[in-house]
Amino acid sequence: MDGVWDLVVVGGGPAGAAAALRARQLRPHARVLLLDRQAFPRDKACGDGIAAHGLDELDLLGVGGLLADYRPVRRLTVVSPGGRCVHATVARPNLVVPRRVFDARLVEAARARGVEVRRHRVRALADTGGRVVLDGPAGPDGVTGVTGGRGDGIVARAVVAADGANSTVRRLIGVPATADRHTALAVRGYTDVPAGDDTQLIVMRREGWPAYAWSFPVGDGSANVGFGMLLPRLRAAGAPVRRVLHDGLADLLPGLPARDLRAHRLPLSCGRPVPGAGRVLLAGDAASLVNPLTGEGIYYALLSGRLAAEAALQAPGDPLPAYRRALRRVLGRHLRTTDALAVAARFPGFIDAAISTAARRREVFDVLVEVGLGSGTVPAPLLCAVAGRWLAGVLPGR
Numbered sequence: 001m002d003g004v005w006d007l008v009v010v011g012g013g014p015a016g017a018a019a020a021l022r023a024r025q026l027r028p029h030a031r032v033l034l035l036d037r038q039a040f041p042r043d044k045a046c047g048d049g050i051a052a053h054g055l056d057e058l059d060l061l062g063v064g065g066l067l068a069d070y071r072p073v074r075r076l077t078v079v080s081p082g083g084r085c086v087h088a089t090v091a092r093p094n095l096v097v098p099r100r101v102f103d104a105r106l107v108e109a110a111r112a113r114g115v116e117v118r119r120h121r122v123r124a125l126a127d128t129g130g131r132v133v134l135d136g137p138a139g140p141d142g143v144t145g146v147t148g149g150r151g152d153g154i155v156a157r158a159v160v161a162a163d164g165a166n167s168t169v170r171r172l173i174g175v176p177a178t179a180d181r182h183t184a185l186a187v188r189g190y191t192d193v194p195a196g197d198d199t200q201l202i203v204m205r206r207e208g209w210p211a212y213a214w215s216f217p218v219g220d221g222s223a224n225v226g227f228g229m230l231l232p233r234l235r236a237a238g239a240p241v242r243r244v245l246h247d248g249l250a251d252l253l254p255g256l257p258a259r260d261l262r263a264h265r266l267p268l269s270c271g272r273p274v275p276g277a278g279r280v281l282l283a284g285d286a287a288s289l290v291n292p293l294t295g296e297g298i299y300y301a302l303l304s305g306r307l308a309a310e311a312a313l314q315a316p317g318d319p320l321p322a323y324r325r326a327l328r329r330v331l332g333r334h335l336r337t338t339d340a341l342a343v344a345a346r347f348p349g350f351i352d353a354a355i356s357t358a359a360r361r362r363e364v365f366d367v368l369v370e371v372g373l374g375s376g377t378v379p380a381p382l383l384c385a386v387a388g389r390w391l392a393g394v395l396p397g398r
């Protein structure tokens with residue numbers, strides 16, 4: 001028998017590992033169990049870009065040196081759908097670390113901190129009010145229930161569900177999946193680049209907009225390259241989804257043949273749900289916390305995993321209100337900003353105006369990076385400047 005765990009975390013990606021690390025950091029004797037259906041190291045379809053804010057989260061979690069052997073990437077080039085271009089040095093460098101490495105290191109750090117890590121695929125859940133039971137025996141009506149004796153399943157005071165974009169736990173607690181209109185699909189691969197390449201490149205395309213490709217150099221002579229689109233646009237393209245993605249990548253990054261292609265969904269934050277129910281909290285992609293402008297999700301995953309663990313330990317009987325308050329405090333204004341910008345960004349001309357403004361004004365470039373990769377907001381005068389530039393381009397007679 002396991003007894004009762006103080007916290008069970010489902011999923012060992014950045015959100016789950018952050019939750020587990022935070023729980024033991026706050027309460028070194030807490031009984032924390034981390035479950036993942038896969039053994040680590042494992043691959044995960046991702047651009048591998050870790051924003052500076054994500055690195056701050058690693059510091060907070062007490063694992064700041066985890067990626068010290070990776071080279072900071074300081075240059076960023078963005079080409080807008082209409083061909084406007086900005087090329088600048090970011091205020092704070094990012095890292096590009098293959099997820100096979102990053103996630104395994106995080107899980108290992110959690111294990112070293114006393115978290116029990118198990119390979120286990122969660123399929124069933126019952127919230128009894130007082131406890132959460134994962135994969136307990138089926139009750140008389142076939143519904144998973146709680147009974148005495150051995151084989152009771154995994155019993156927890158609280159659960160952090162960090163099981164990714166197709167979250168099983170989210171479904172089990174009755175939270176609907178993110179609507180297709182708020183979901184993107186992206187493919188990533190690896191290619192060879194000069195070892196000295198230290199520019200993250202993002203190239204957008206008007207066809208099928210919003211659609212963009214990226215090349216993120218790792219620093220070892222390889223780069224992560226990929227291409228993504230919104231799901232409804234992909235389906236409307238009139239060809240098999242896989243072919244549209246692969247052709248988009250080849251079209252926008254010609255001459256960079258990609259290997260190890262792998263695709264996955266991105267549930268965008270403009271379709272975010274209530275992040276949990278009862279004693280179960282959703283974090284990271286399971287909570288649809290992916291930036292709708294850039295597809296960045298690692299920072300949000302680390303942050304939300306940390307906040308979920310804090311709420312789960314501090315108020316295990318009713319953690320959801322505390323978790324929602326914490327998310328609102330840290331990300332509320334930012335998420336409302338990205339919600340609004342995601343609507344404006346449906347018009348490629350708005351992005352053209354934003355990129356050409358950023359090319360001329362350094363402070364605008366910095367704001368865009370903060371909004372796209374961190375938790376930044378847009379000052380009203382700046383929004384007016386971009387909107388004015390955009391309207392000047394589209395209104396007749398101007």
Ligand SMILES: Cc1cc2nc3c(=O)[nH]c(=O)nc-3n(C[C@H](O)[C@H](O)[C@H](O)COP(=O)(O)OP(=O)(O)OC[C@H]3O[C@@H](n4cnc5c(N)ncnc54)[C@H](O)[C@@H]3O)c2cc1C
Pocket residue numbers: 010011012013014015016035036037038044045046047048049050051120121122123162163164165167168169186187188226263264265266283284285286289290295296297298299301
């Ligand atoms: C192609 C692509 C490119 C991207 N590029 C970037 C980028 O460059 N930078 C960035 O910041 N973000 C990027 N993202 C988003 C980023 O990958 C996610 O936001 C991030 O992985 C979310 O972390 P997570 O911990 O919530 O989920 P995940 O990393 O998906 O981890 C979920 C874990 O849960 C496990 N699991 C699932 N179901 C179960 C179950 N039933 N029981 C037990 N375990 C389970 C899985 O095995 C997995 O290990 C990209 C996404 C895609 C698809």
